Amino acid sequence: MTPTLFLIQLLNGVQFGVLLFLIAAGLTLVFGVMGFINLAHGVQYMIGAYLTFMFYQLTGNFFSALLLGLITALILGLALEALVFRHLYDRDHLDQVLATFGIILFVNEAVKVIWGPATLTLPTPEILSASLQLTDNLKYPVYRLALIAVGAAVALGLYLVVVKTRVGMLIRAGASNAEMVSALGVNIRRLFTIVFGFGAMLAGFAGAMAAPIFTIEPGMGDDLLIVAFVVIVIGGIGSIRGAFIAALLIGLIDTLGRSLATDAMKLIFDASAANQIGPSLASMLIYIFMAAVLFFRPQGLFPARGAA
C-alpha cells in the first residue's frame, strides 16, 4: 500500500469514527443515565437520512433540508420517548430489548412503505462538492473533511456541555448513580427526556450527514447500531470521552483493517489463502478487539459507573 492510499484510509477511518461517535453519544448517555438498552437508536439514524432526503426534495437545499430534518427527527424522538420508552425505564433489559426490537421492525417497514425498498441517494451540497489537494497526488473530498470537522466540533461541544454545565453535571451524576440524582430532588424524568431527545437528534444528524456518502436504504441503521454498541461498550457505558476515543479507534481499526488485512495475511499465508482469510478477518476485527478489551477491562476503557 502506498503512503497516499494509507493517508486516504486514515482519513476515511477518522470520518467513520466521527460518524460512529455521533450515534454512540446518544446511545451511551441513554444507556448510562437511564440504564436503557435502546436497540431502536439505529432507527433514528435512518430517519435522519430519510427526512433530510425528503426535505431536500421539497426545498432543493441541503442545509435547510438538514435543519428541517433535524427538527423533525427531534420531534419524532421525543414522541417515541413519550409513547413507549418512558414506560420501559424501570423494566429489565429483556423487556427493553423486546420492545425496541418491535420498534425497529415497525419503522424499517414503514420507511419501506413510504419511500420504497430501493436505495436512494442524496447529492453532496454544491459548496462542499469540490476535492481538496492535500499533497501532490492526494485529493480528498471537501464534504468528507467537513464531516470530520463538524463531528469534532460536536464532540467538543458535547464534552463541554457534559463537563461544564449543570445539566451535564446531572447527566454525569446520573450515569454513575441515578438514585442519588433523584434523591437530590432533580426531576429525573425530565432529564431523561432531554437526554433522549438530544441523543435521537444526534443520531439523526449522523444519518443526515452520512446520506451523501452512503446510500439511503431501509434498515441502514441496523448494522451500524451494533457497531455503535461495540463503541460504547469499549468506551465504558455512560462515558462521553470513552465513546469518542472508542469511536475513533473502531473507525480506524475497521477501515484500515479492511484495506490492510489481506496484505498482512500475505506475509503469513500464500496469496489465495490470504485472499480468503483477509476479508473475513477484517470484518471480524472490531469484534475481536471488543472481546479483547472486555477480557482485560470488563467495564470498558473509561468506566463511568462504580469506579472503586
Place this chain on the structure above:
Amino acid sequence: MTAILTLEGLVKNFGSLRVTDNVSLELRSNECHALIGPNGAGKSTLINLVSGSLGVEKGKVVLDGTDISSYSRPQRALAGLGRTFQITTIIPGFTVLENAALSAQAKDGSSHRFFGIAAAEEALNEKARRALAAFDLGHRQNVRAGDLSHGEHRQLELAMAMVGDPKVLLLDEPMAGMGMGEGRALTETLLTLKKSTPMLLVEHDMEAVFKLADRISVLASGRIVATGTPDEVRADEDARAAYLGSEAS
C-alpha cells in the same frame, strides 16, 4: 485454646486508600470474637477478605491449619467458612426448604447431575429440615423465601450457613434492621449456636456484642487498636478514644 482461624498481617487497598492495615487476629475454637469500630473502620472489608469476596493483597488467612488465602469464595465455603451478609441474601424464588436444601447440596457430592429431580432428594431435604427446625423455621418450609419477614430472612440465612456444618461462622451485622424483640431472639439463638461453632461477629448493636462476645477487637481506620475480653475493652482508653471519639464526630 487453639486457634481455628488466624489472620496474619492482612492488607487491602482501595486505590490509594488503605482500608485494611496489617490486621492480625486469632479466632479460638469455641469463642465468639466480635469486631467493633466506627463506620468505615474496615469491618466489612475484613469479613470480605476472610470469606473471599475480596482478594487478599498481603497477609494470610489460615483456617484450621490450612492456608486458604489463595482460595476462591466457593473454595473457602467448602473449606468450612459459613457466612451471613449485612443485606440478607437468599434465593427469593425458592421455597425456604429449597434454599436450605441447596446449601446441603453444596457439601454433598457432585452437583453436576443433570437429570434427577433435586427437590425429590430426601437426604438433602432431611438435612435442610433439621437446620430449619433448629432456627425455628420448620413450619415455614414451603413458603417462598421472598415472602418471609425480615427476621425470618436472617434465621434462614443462618440455617443455610449451618446446613453446611461450617468450622467458622462469619456474621456481618446480623442485628441490622431488626426490631427490639427480633434482635433479642436472635441474640438468644446465637448464644446457643456459639457453643458449637466459633464465630467472627461484626456488629453495631453493643448490647448484643457484650452479651455474645468472649473477646472483642476494636478496629479503627483499618487497624486493630485493642483486643481483649469485653471488660478489658470497656476499660481500654485507646478503644474508647477510637470508637467513641469517631462515633461522636
Place this chain on the structure above:
Amino acid sequence: MKAASVSNPETVQQSKRIDRALLVGLALILLLAIMPLLTEFAGGNYVLNLVMKAMILAIAAISLDLLIGYGGLVSFGHAAFLGLGSYVTGIALAEGTMGALPILGMVVLVCGLFALVTGALSLRTSGVYFIMITLAFGQMVYFFLTSLSNYGGDDGLTLWDTPQLFGFYVFQNGSGLFYSILVVLALTWLFVGRLAQSRFGRVLRAGKASPVRVETMGFDIFQYRLIAYVIAGVLAGVAGFLSACHAEFISPSTATWQNSGNLIIMVILGGMGTRNGALLGALFVVLIEEGLSLITHEWKLIFGPMLVLIVLFARGGLAGVIDRLGGRS
C-alpha cells in the same frame, strides 16, 4: 409433626402445577406428531413445512431459555450456533461426508468448542456487558460465514444432498425429516425441563437470583454457567443441522443479530424459565408471522407494535396466560 401437615397442601398444589405444565407440553407434542395427518386434509406441504420450521426454531429457543430463563444469562448471539450448525452440515455435505452421525459429531464438536471458548470469555462479564459481548461473538460468526467464498459467501449455498443415517435418507424433506425434527424437539424439551429441576439446574437457577449467595454456599457459579452455555450452544447447533436439512440451503443470514433477537422474542413471549414457554413462543411467533403475512405484505407494521404492546401490557408470556386460564382456582 404439626408443621408438616400444615404445609402439605402447598406441596401438593405445587406438584399439580408442574404436572399440568407437563401435560400441556405432552399435548402440544402429540398435536405436532399428528400434524402430517392433519395437513393431509388442509394446508398440505405448505403448512407442514411451516410446522417443521417452527419446530426447529423451538429447539433453538428452548436451548436459549436454558440460558435466559434459568440462568439469567441474556445471550444476544444465540443464532450464531444455528448458523454454525447449519454451515458445518452444509460444508461436510459439500465435501462429501454423507453420514448423519459423523456430521452431527462435528456439529457438536464445533458448536461445543465455540461455546466453550466464547462462553469462558463472555461469562467474565455480566449484565449489559454480557448481552453486548455475546452479540459481538454472534456478529463475528456472521461475518465469518459471509466470508466463506468457497461456500457461497454472502449468498449462501444450495445443498444437493441430505445426510444419511445408516444409508437411509431420513433427513430428506418429508415425513422422515418431520419425525426426526419432532424427536429431537421432544428430547430437547424433556431434557431441558428435567435439567432445570436437577441438582445442576437448581444451582443455575439460584445463581440467576443471587450469584453471591450461591458462591457463598460453595458453588463455583462460573463453572455451572459455562456448562449451561455449552449445552445450549450444542443444542442450537443440532437445530442448525436440522435447519440445513430442511431448507436444503445454508446462508449467513441464519446467524444475523436480528435472528438472535427473534429467538429472544420467542423465549420472552412464551414465558421464560417455564416448562413450555420457549416451545409455545416459537410456535406462536412463526405462526403469527405467517398469519400476518397472509393478511398483508407489510406484516411487520403489525408485528412490531404488537411486540411493544405485549411488553407494555402482558407480562409473564404465553405460558403465564395459559397458566392463568388453566385454573387459578
